[in-house]
Amino acid sequence: MPISPWRRVGLVTAALALLAPNAVPASATAAADPVPRVVGPLPGTAPGDRLAERIEDTHPFFSTPVDLAASGYVEQEFHLSGLADGWSAAGARVADDVPYTTRVVVRRPARARDFSGTTLVEWQNVTAGYDLDALWNADSVVRAGHAWVGVSAQRVGAEQLRGWSPARYGNLDVTGGGRFPADELSYDIFTQAGRAVDLGTVMGGLRTRTLLAIEASQSSARMAILYDRVLPQTSPVFDGYAFVVGAAPTRAGAEPVFQVQSETDVRSAQRPADTDRFRRWEVAGAAHSGYEGQAYRAPISERDLGGAPEYACDRPPFSRVPMHHVTAAAYEHLRAWVQRGTPPPTARPLEFEADGVTKKRDALGLALGGIRLSQVVAPIALNTGDNTGEAFCRLFGTHEPFDGPTLSRLYPNPASYLGPVVSTDAANVHAGHLLPADARENLRDAVASGIGRPAHHGGGS
Structure with a gap:
């Protein structure tokens, strides 16, 4: 190298x-x-x-x-x-x-x-x-x-x-x-x-x-x-x-420059175009500052600052769409771009309504377009990049687990849940938007969730 x-x-x-x-x-x-x-x-x-x-x-x-x-x-x-x-x-x-x-x-x-x-x-x-x-x-x-x-x-x-x-x-x-x-x-x-x-x-x-x-x-x-x-x-x-x-x-x-944006950060249909020196990815359902980072830093904040910050947001905060999985893939592509001149794959942008500022959403409230990880394609909770409230709440996105009836309707058995998780992650790995190790982690989490089993229809996570 x-x-x-x-x-x-x-x-x-x-x-x-x-x-x-x-x-x-x-x-x-x-x-x-x-x-x-x-x-x-x-x-x-x-x-x-x-x-x-x-x-x-x-x-x-x-x-x-x-x-x-x-x-x-x-x-x-x-x-x-x-x-x-x-x-x-x-x-x-x-x-x-x-x-x-x-x-x-x-x-x-x-x-x-x-x-x-x-x-x-x-x-x-x-x-x-x-x-x-x-x-x-x-x-x-x-x-x-x-x-x-x-x-x-x-x-x-x-x-x-x-x-x-x-x-x-x-x-x-x-x-x-x-x-x-x-x-x-x-x-x-x-x-x-x-x-x-x-x-x-x-x-x-x-x-x-x-x-x-x-x-x-x-x-x-x-x-x-x-x-x-x-x-x-x-x-x-x-x-x-x-x-x-x-x-x-x-x-x-x-x-070369690689930009990776969460749903929170994409606020307009106007965005720069990809070039031979610039690549941009947008991640549906992900937050500017999501659950993974908050959970990692909480004990460190307790140790070094005397306590972890608490927030009163208007909706339950911290999207659990793993933005860090996408950035990990982006770093590997950036490395190959530098070393071999291999440009990264492109990614579909998030979709907007005709006004250019309102994001399109499906019937469950999930954003359309963008890089869609299995947590969005096979959802067990509403994860978005939007929130309101005090301090940094607008950066945290939302995470609202689906109730039992919704989960029963979406996933009547384990296969109806695990199947979309596997196929979505396989497609994202093939597209270059997800690393195989993170796809395996997603599958382990999906199996452990028990979604599709009657005892677990009390709410997603």
Whole structure:
């Protein structure tokens, strides 16, 4: 799996910068391709006292509770320091060589022989007021042998981390001492973190061959600015970009772009067309922030924030359509696009009424069109991307289990349920919208549900 040609020159320059004598910042010796200084991995990997005076008595904020060691993986945290340029949202350079210090979290195979060579670098989302690894999917990352790296690039995340553990994060600053509070440095900081991954300095020596930038929601908007306005003026680092449940670039660049939208995020029949450098998928019934992410983060929020947030939405929240299954497939297609030039399959868009803003729905209330997973084609609950109410409710979608009479009418016996699940997932695997391992997971869940048996007609889940 060769390294992309447009990154090779930058890597050589950066590597030479690392060999420079003394402790001169790489950005001072190779201004075109600055490389951050790396401290770490930081001690403290088990949850401890976040107010402790010693770093080793703390742990990485939102450290995953997944038993990575059982799968031959490690989680490590590093501090990166260097000099970053500042950019306005319009793409104007507003500062040069501003000192910064941030952190990255690395989840990777412990052994090189288990590494696929692909690293997903996520721009941590800060909409909730703290760093959120919104796109971390342990199942798909581990089974593929990929690495995942989360980057703290924005002021809100860094400030929250400093307050959460002064011992661990007290020196973080991504604003140049407060001179650039609008995240002008974030684009260069994220890019430099990607370069540190490429050089292996935060990867335990693992060699990344395919470097993919991924981002969700608010982070997608910032990444779109990076791609559209900053990247044309700087050296490329990432081989491909995945924009999930958020904005996508409008520029046609050398690096391929994959956009995956939940039903929540598709609000108009007007959307960009697929091209030889851009692909867009839309997922029926899926929410911007659905059940899977909420269930994963609840115990982490209890541990690190003292409690999980609660919401009073107008309808039962958190669609259970597994959006993460579709993004996992999208990453594999993006990887093939980068490595072999193989464009991803297309996908049918969601359908709209003549007004162009009202989604078409079937008799059960499920959206028509889009990528339709078995949870939508063989439904046992109404899952949509829409909701209303306080705070973030509009992003959660809905999940309303069908009652017993409805389930009895839809599925008089187990075969009438399991048959559509299997055929739908097989069709989605064939179309490239679903990975075989996730299809198998769906089937296991369907069998375990007991749908179609008289004792289970009291309501779906």
